[in-house]
Amino acid sequence: MLENIFQYIDLHQNEFIQSLKEWVAIESDSVQPLPHFRQEIFKMMDIAADKLRHLGAAVDSIDMGHQELPDGQNLPIPPILLAELGNDPKKPTVCFYGHLDVQPAKKEDGWHTDPFTLVEVDGKLYGRGATDNKGPVLAWINAVGAFQALNQDIPVNIKFIIEGMEEAGSVSLDKLVEREKDRFFSNVDYIVISDNLWISKKKPALTYGTRGNIYFTVEVKCREQDFHSGTFGGILNEPMADLVSLLGSLVDSSGHILIPGIYDNVTPLSEEEKKMYETIDLNLEEYQNSSQVEKFLFDTKEEILMHLWRYPSLSIHGIEGAFDEPGAKTVIPAQVIGKFSIRLVPHMNISVVETQVKKHLEDIFSQRNSSNKLKVTMMLGVHPWIANIHDIQYIAARRAIKTVFGVDPDMIRDGSTIPIAKTFQDIIQKSVMMLPLGAVDDGEHSQNEKINRYNYIEGSKLFAAFFLEVAKMHS
Template structure:
């Protein structure tokens, strides 16, 4: 064998590949102002999926998304996913799901990119320093609702495909998109859509990529797991109407007293979940996980400073990350029916509904958690001997998702991060819930990777949400590089 000739050929191919990446990266740099303007146009659409009065904006956002993909020459469809039933019994049309396809070469792998273009609610009076729907750049940060979650990542994937096409370079893989408009309210209708198109649109998909998450620190990351979410309403009904506390206080057993007492039994001051059976179901932390968490870049002092607290539940990095990612938590979100406006109101609410959630992890099952919580609360309520009535309902039962970090998808991700950022990525999990990941895994059976480009301080769902120009532009380059790296998987296994 001519080893010198083989080495020469490998060096030539490597240099050619580097030249192509350099050219693509230069294209991205030269078009970054255009990318920012497109993001500004998208942020200006108030696509708040939780507010039915803004549903027309969500429909418009899906049309805008479809048009952007059509401009690149993709085969684009707007898929009708049915209606949404409102609490008052009315129904409204759900936003259509946008699908697109670029390339159908049977000799190439096919990746499917998932994203969403709906957003959380935002009002200037909530504490925004800028207009949430007018993208504003301050010190290299692009502020606006949906900038990081999830409009910039969706656009970065579109820009990545566009760069290949505008430079007349062949896409290294076939690329499909699935973009929805109801993620922030539970992805209504999407599970059914995926199941209905499993043997058509998804039949030739090899890998699924999600970029609806963020880095843990200033270091790039790849995400391999998310927690699930069991969300509960606990309703206590008492008298037939609200009562004056001066006239009736001391004579009735108040629903608010009952519900506060029940909530106090869910979790201890030290964070221990008190519902029997939940902690016992959790998969134990392995030695390999402990070592991985130990090596992750994470600063506890900066974390405390960022969220504005003096003390955390745990004082070391491994414990904190483990309880943020791979242990269940109970969070109490609020009480409906209670007086919460400014000022004073001496009222005894007739009915109150507590809202709380349990973030679930492997090996917990939503149906089991629902029974455990319902039985536990009803047992505790019976001990109170209250004449009021208790109703416990689980309104969300989203499963956790976990990937195999030895999957070639993650090796491709590491190579892409190395190429763009010249560093190894942190391998992280996400404490939040992305239900569609588990649906994709269960319905299609395909490997899934989460590749975040959002910053650790982007303020998702919060006031002053932003994405940095750096993450937006370098993230586009990361996606370009990943399309190349994931194409090598099939080649390497031939």
């Protein structure tokens, strides 16, 4: 049965690429808040809705209203598509999340070809949105379409949730998911997201976790107006001196976070987990070269990956209110705001970390006996996400990958914070899986974004194979 599907996909690959070309041609940029781009996203959502209807899906294009921007501009939010195909209570229901908006792109930014014209060179399909996320959305549609073209029964009920504001922070998505929790999502068994990349150019991956993030501002204030360092230098507790001492107390030169208790809730490393890191396809030399970093804090692949994925990290981002331009201004900034964040891992708790950080900074500050005012604020807190890799859909996906690509996937996490998986998991309380199709060098968000023809076509097969495997295991 799968062989027919695979053959069909292979035979129709140029049609699939043609569809991707049509979608890439729409400049559905959600990052630049301009009416013109918003219209393009609306157009994109319309075309996608038609495509889903063409599959036979019932499509609901939900009006999301307007958003007011900080500059007072009022812009319409593109609709979110909720679509469903099949409603057989004996089959599992798999809901696919994807987005059709893209990052900005201009030829003059350094693209070799027009970013909104899909161009194939050496098996690589260049174009904005090719891998993030138009290609993967179409691959899922291609998989469903192949079953239908061959009049084969789709072994799962399919749902889609497709948005057009992901690159702008998924405005209003949470609210819709919350609202539809007991309706559209009530019978969903598995949620699949395919919006990230493999860690390798060639070896497929399955993503089972993302780090969270907790972002702090540390304000040290003497007065409103800045001072001149000639007129006041020598008699003040200078806010910058306080602030660099506070920021300097956070992390040591080996990357170890110095906030007392911060590691207490980090999940200990199990033998099973440790082994997973050993088989991952990461060429350390190539990774180091491509990142243009002379030396990392760690020497082995395993240590590097663990410190990116399963240990917290603390980064100092900068200082607001101080002198930040070229030149030699002799100012004593009177009010400065330091910014840092901690990438959270299971099972660190946002409010525990918030308390630890505040206590630590207040302790350091009180040791300085400074007459300035300290204010530590948590600006945002996003939980880490981790899936159970023994869950049915993970096992199904591993089998499907083995079938299509002939290898076991890298079991990976993402060091970044992708709130969507955790959001679905928390609100719908169903298993969420991130099943990427793109290769590590796809350049999402960069110039010359691409998806390999191979990944796009085999990815369509992978989704088809996944339908079968998950149906088999679910029953």
